[in-house]
Amino acid sequence: MRTCDLVVIGGGSAGMAAAIAAREKGVKDILILERGEETGGILLQCIHNGFGLHTFGEELSGPSYAERFSDQVRSLGIAVETNALVLHLDTDRTLSYVSPRSGFVTLQARCVILAMGCRERPRGAIGIPGARPAGVWTAGAAQRYVNLDGFLPGRRVFILGSGDIGLIMARRMTLEGAKVLGVAELMPYSNGLSRNLKQCLEDFQIPLYLSHTVTDIQGRERVSAVTISQVDENRRPIPGSEKTFAVDTLLLSVGLLPENTLSEEAGIELHPRTRGPVVDEFLQATIPGVFACGNVLHVHDLVDFVTAEGKEAGEAAARFLDAGLPAGPHASVEAGEGISYCLPQRIHTQALPDSLTLSFRVLSPQRNVTLAVEKDGKCIKTLRRRVMLPAEMERLTLQREDLTGLQESLRLRIMDFSQNGRLEEG
Amino acid sequence: MKEKRTEELICIVCPMGCRLRAEVEQADGETPQVLSVSGNSCPRGARYAKEELTAPTRTVTGTVSIEGGLYRRLPVITSAPIPKDKIFDVMEEIHRAHACAPVQIHDIIIPNVCGLGADVLAARTMEQRSSDDESVFPAGSAGGFDHQGV
Numbered sequence: 001m002r003t004c005d006l007v008v009i010g011g012g013s014a015g016m017a018a019a020i021a022a023r024e025k026g027v028k029d030i031l032i033l034e035r036g037e038e039t040g041g042i043l044l045q046c047i048h049n050g051f052g053l054h055t056f057g058e059e060l061s062g063p064s065y066a067e068r069f070s071d072q073v074r075s076l077g078i079a080v081e082t083n084a085l086v087l088h089l090d091t092d093r094t095l096s097y098v099s100p101r102s103g104f105v106t107l108q109a110r111c112v113i114l115a116m117g118c119r120e121r122p123r124g125a126i127g128i129p130g131a132r133p134a135g136v137w138t139a140g141a142a143q144r145y146v147n148l149d150g151f152l153p154g155r156r157v158f159i160l161g162s163g164d165i166g167l168i169m170a171r172r173m174t175l176e177g178a179k180v181l182g183v184a185e186l187m188p189y190s191n192g193l194s195r196n197l198k199q200c201l202e203d204f205q206i207p208l209y210l211s212h213t214v215t216d217i218q219g220r221e222r223v224s225a226v227t228i229s230q231v232d233e234n235r236r237p238i239p240g241s242e243k244t245f246a247v248d249t250l251l252l253s254v255g256l257l258p259e260n261t262l263s264e265e266a267g268i269e270l271h272p273r274t275r276g277p278v279v280d281e282f283l284q285a286t287i288p289g290v291f292a293c294g295n296v297l298h299v300h301d302l303v304d305f306v307t308a309e310g311k312e313a314g315e316a317a318a319r320f321l322d323a324g325l326p327a328g329p330h331a332s333v334e335a336g337e338g339i340s341y342c343l344p345q346r347i348h349t350q351a352l353p354d355s356l357t358l359s360f361r362v363l364s365p366q367r368n369v370t371l372a373v374e375k376d377g378k379c380i381k382t383l384r385r386r387v388m389l390p391a392e393m394e395r396l397t398l399q400r401e402d403l404t405g406l407q408e409s410l411r412l413r414i415m416d417f418s419q420n421g422r423l424e425e426g
Numbered sequence: 427m428k429e430k431r432t433e434e435l436i437c438i439v440c441p442m443g444c445r446l447r448a449e450v451e452q453a454d455g456e457t458p459q460v461l462s463v464s465g466n467s468c469p470r471g472a473r474y475a476k477e478e479l480t481a482p483t484r485t486v487t488g489t490v491s492i493e494g495g496l497y498r499r500l501p502v503i504t505s506a507p508i509p510k511d512k513i514f515d516v517m518e519e520i521h522r523a524h525a526c527a528p529v530q531i532h533d534i535i536i537p538n539v540c541g542l543g544a545d546v547l548a549a550r551t552m553e554q555r556s557s558d559d560e561s562v563f564p565a566g567s568a569g570g571f572d573h574q575g576v
Binding site for chain 2: 044047048061063064147149150176193194197199387392
């Protein structure tokens with residue numbers, strides 16, 4: 001069987017950053033397996049700008065950001081196989097893939113980095129009532145049609161979900177000559193970045209209907225109208241609040257799910273909240289030598305953090321291949337009151353890192369709150385935060401002295417958290 | 427008659443999305459004057475608030491049709507932000523433009539678009555699709571947008 005020191009599954013921003021970091025740390029035998037025709041991943045269709053402010057100190061469009069990494073992968077001589085679909089990953093880190101160039105290949109990897117990204121939740125995942133005509137797409141599929149393939153999927157559009165892709169597509173469809181009649185959001189707040197609300201909706205006077213959802217789709221061959229209703233605090237439609245829009249297209253931006261079919265087949269433990277692998281401080285999954293980064297680990301809102309995470313995974317993989325990584329007992333990292341999830345979920349207690357960055361999200365919008373970090377039940381650190389939104393991933397770095405003596409658990413929570421303590425927009 | 431007011435706006439310079447408050451003074455029929463900005467975490471935030479309230483600009487991105495490339499569309503971007511009220515004029519120019527592969531990143535696709543002093547640049551490199559590659563879409567279909575089923 002062919003062997004490889006490091007196989008990176010996925011050539012998007014996470015996978016490329018991981019492979020580059022591993023190569024820079026001395027790993028020679030690296031193979032990136034990419035499903036698409038070229039490296040770059042989802043960035044290739046994200047033609048808007050705003051990428052790379054943290055990484056490069058300038059704002060780039062998605063394709064430009066991707067190109068910088070693709071160029072680096074090429075100049076470092078890292079092997080990439082495109083059009084390569086990984087079919088199976090096993091507990092012993094053997095994997096099989098197919099590609100037009102190589103046919104069916106089985107590989108034994110010493111180390112694997114999972115960087116498969118995520119998928120959009122389709123209509124079936126949220127159970128919208130109504131007819132099933134053509135004209136209902138996920139926002140990301142529409143983005144691909146418009147930006148890569150040159151098809152405009154509709155003329156009069158309604159969008160369900162105010163996630164970033166939905167907002168970006170509201171602007172994109174408008175600029176291409178379609179009329180976007182509105183965006184409905186189930187929650188009482190938007191799930192997109194504030195900058196996208198401003199420059200994608202407000203700039204074009206596209207109305208945002210908060211606490212609304214789609215309750216009917218009409219049309220036989222093609223969507224002819226969409227009905228939305230206001231929802232109560234239990235997210236149930238309020239009868240009598242219906243509004244109907246004559247549209248030919250409904251775009252869905254209703255959440256992303258890490259794509260972990262391969263991880264599941266390998267027997268990797270997934271976290272119920274992130275739906276990504278449970279990882280330790282090296283981003284190592286529950287199978288030693290398997291690492292995860294980017295959207296397959298947890299859904300990110302900024303590519304800069306994906307790149308940073310990919311780099312961490314790549315460096316950890318290099319260390320695993322070289323000197324090995326610490327093993328032994330670990331403490332759990334827990335998401336307490338008001339926190340949706342916190343990464344990594346485990347930390348080895350016998351070889352504490354010099355610093356540890358936690359990535360987390362809040363459950364609901366918060367203003368002027370105190371974050372508390374508890375070590376084995378004792379509060380060791382508090383931080384004031386002016387605004388925290390579920391749409392925006394937060395990072396918090398702890399130093400070795402904060403962690404010294406850690407035994408059982410590290411817990412992050414919002415003090416005096418109340419579910420009703422919602423952010424009121426000024 | 428000069429009127430003073432507080433404007434609240436969300437900074438869009440970077441994804442931080444700082445919530446800015448600006449003290450604004452405006453005389454009847456004149457451009458508002460920004461007296462002070464707070465809530466910004468970097469100087470760019472203050473600059474943004476001043477610009478946004480007096481002369482708002484945006485970087486425009488779009489795609490142009492491309493022949494012989496890996497995809498049918500080439501992403502493009504303005505070399506500098508342009509006035510917000512010229513976005514649709516710039517888009518019209520972009521819709522008329524056409525490129526042929528190979529294209530290098532930052533190649534000028536439309537010089538001095540709408541006379542605004544900014545160029546429309548290729549946002550990526552796109553090699554020529556080698557002839558033995560099977561295109562997903564037939565050659566010659568790389569014209570404008572197709573409006574499928576609408």
